[in-house]
Amino acid sequence: MRIPFVSGNWKMNTMVTEAEKLILEMLDGLDRIEGVEKVLCPPFVSLVAVNMMLRDSSIKLGAQNMYFETKGAYTGEVSPLMLSELCEFVILGHSERRWYFGETDEIVNKKVKAALSNKLKPILCVGERLAENEAGKTKEVVNRQVTTALDRVDSVSDLVIAYEPVWAIGTGKAASGEQAAATIQFIRDVLAKLWDKSIAQDLRILYGGSVTSANIAEFISHPEIDGALVGGASLKAEEFVSIVEQTAKIKGRIR
Numbered sequence: 313m314r315i316p317f318v319s320g321n322w323k324m325n326t327m328v329t330e331a332e333k334l335i336l337e338m339l340d341g342l343d344r345i346e347g348v349e350k351v352l353c354p355p356f357v358s359l360v361a362v363n364m365m366l367r368d369s370s371i372k373l374g375a376q377n378m379y380f381e382t383k384g385a386y387t388g389e390v391s392p393l394m395l396s397e398l399c400e401f402v403i404l405g406h407s408e409r410r411w412y413f414g415e416t417d418e419i420v421n422k423k424v425k426a427a428l429s430n431k432l433k434p435i436l437c438v439g440e441r442l443a444e445n446e447a448g449k450t451k452e453v454v455n456r457q458v459t460t461a462l463d464r465v466d467s468v469s470d471l472v473i474a475y476e477p478v479w480a481i482g483t484g485k486a487a488s489g490e491q492a493a494a495t496i497q498f499i500r501d502v503l504a505k506l507w508d509k510s511i512a513q514d515l516r517i518l519y520g521g522s523v524t525s526a527n528i529a530e531f532i533s534h535p536e537i538d539g540a541l542v543g544g545a546s547l548k549a550e551e552f553v554s555i556v557e558q559t560a561k562i563k564g565r566i567r
């Protein structure tokens with residue numbers, strides 16, 4: 313049985329004081345929702361403050377990125393070891409990292425391995441660009457991204473995958489539930505080939521891309537879709553709480 317999972321990616325938004333305010337606004341609403349794993353990913357500079365605020369709650373903390381080395385002369389980078397003191401999760405391979413910062417599949421693979429060996433759980437993002445989608449290359453791209461990211465990874469039991477078509481991120485043009493479910497099923501088939509069927513069956517795969525409280529139901533009513541990675545809508549407390557609440561209800565966790 314896969315526990316539904318909803319994560320908020322705040323991206324490069326919120327000053328520390330704003331992050332604290334946002335946590336205060338959503339803490340009670342989120343905390344009372346059971347049966348969904350809830351993960352917030354604020355910017356690095358807010359992790360310490362948010363970690364303290366979430367300490368006695370059911371809400372978990374994630375980072376948005378990390379470097380793959382543990383320590384050393386890498387000015388400006390943040391290591392998995394440093395994050396492991398503060399977070400349980402880390403988003404890796406987000407399309408904004410791939411396309412604005414040149415992260416290749418090979419770099420993502422190094423990061424996945426470094427995260428796991430430092431006891432961080434990766435939320436691995438994959439997804440095709442608009443031109444690739446239009447050229448019918450979605451499966452080819454996603455297959456390559458998943459296969460390379462997981463190359464020589466010993467165990468995927470701590471991994472969550474987010475299928476995020478690049479054309480749907482921050483555009484207000486979400487994929488349809490059917491489109492997302494079909495690609496997620498395909499990812500599960502890829503995992504079954506790489507590992508085995510039961511491992512693929514147990515791994516949670518989310519949809520991400522312009523998810524809001526108005527369209528979350530369309531995604532999570534598909535049994536293949538285990539939850540959502542939410543960007544813009546996770547910066548609004550009421551909106552994000554509603555997304556998590558609907559996930560819990562639709563997945564049968566609360567009435």
Ligand code: PEP
Nearest residue numbers: 481482520521522543544
């Ligand atoms: C994201 O940043 O992962 C994302 C899905 O963003 P948005 O929900 O704003 O499209």
